Amino acid sequence: MKREFNLVFLSALLLVGCSDDNNLAEARVVEAESTFSTEYSPNPQVPDDRSLMEIGQTVSDKKGEATLEAISEIGDTFEFGPIRLTIKEMKQIHLRPDYSLIDYFHVLTHEEEFDFVKVFVQVENTSTEPVHFAPVAKMKTNLGEEFDWHEDIYLEELNGELLGKEVKQGNIGFIVHTPGTLEWILLNTSDIFNKSEMKIFNSQEIKLTF
Template sequence: MKKVFSLVFLSTLLLVGCSDNNSLTESHVVEAESTFSTEYSPNPQVPDDRTLMEIGQTVSDEKGEATLEAISQIGDTFEFGLIRLTIKEMKQIHLRPDYSLIDYFHVLTHEEEFDFVKVFVEVENTSTEKVHFAPIAKMKTNLGEEFDWHEDIYLEELNGELLGKEVKQGNIGFIVHSPDTLEWILLDTSDIFDKDEKKIFNSQEIKLSF
């Protein structure tokens, strides 16, 4: 089941989530529990890049043409508060969107083709209680660019409500304007809020390298 925060609550969550960070610097091996999962489905705006595993590979479909510029298979799992967050992979992709989708991307860029960085994540509520959480509230890169959740091109509803034992997985991606290859990104999660919208755990800062 997927639900979305109201803009008012999500904005508050993200603003609070950027302060008082507890930095995560190592992955944690955790025991699997009984959960229910929201399976990932291909995005309606961005080509499915799951077959892109080597730099220079290209995939084309009705949504456009995507070429892999950089990839990092991460696979690190972080557990904090009631959240278990797995960063599965990070990619830099050059996208030439189909003409029918130009208007969709024009909100963020006027270029007809561009690079973007994307992170594939899995987020799990380890408790039986409903929580509110955003796996990537803000992101910055070594190229000096900064993004927040408003600029996510995937819009796969990963931010927001997680029911007890619920697992969500999907992509979060941001258009980068520098022509250079990324070396690393620094992402901030939101704080974790309980079912009554009360903060129960601080936001986390995670650095990912190509």
């Protein structure tokens, strides 16, 4: 029930967040990179790709076989309003899911194997008050494809409420349908809302390149 509430609320805040407000400042890049926790748990639907650091490497487990097609170590931290967002890395991965997971991915593709692009992020609420925020509300690639948070294959519940001083980290990934070379992706966060559902900071646009 809590997840359903968060999804409904997120839909509402993304719609409200479409309006522009020039009085709100842009994000600033923080020189010191945030420290990532080592407690991240592997995703139940996608093979753990943390060992994939060189193009062509492959990892296999009961969830399928994943091959690294491209990687970019980002390590940038952005601060806007009470949010501190760190993007650790971006990868393009070719996935051959296990047969038991075909139905899970058929919601987004009918291909039995496919490429997807993913980013590993950490998001922190630096204030003591709860806020509502989505680190990736929309994504666009140089191939012309556009995605929104509904199409995220990881579903690691990074969107929604962040309690005061809470830190979340995990993956966000989207299946790439268009053939071609991925050169960059453009991420749009959601606006930031306080516990009274009032917008307190604008969404941000972040470009990541391979």
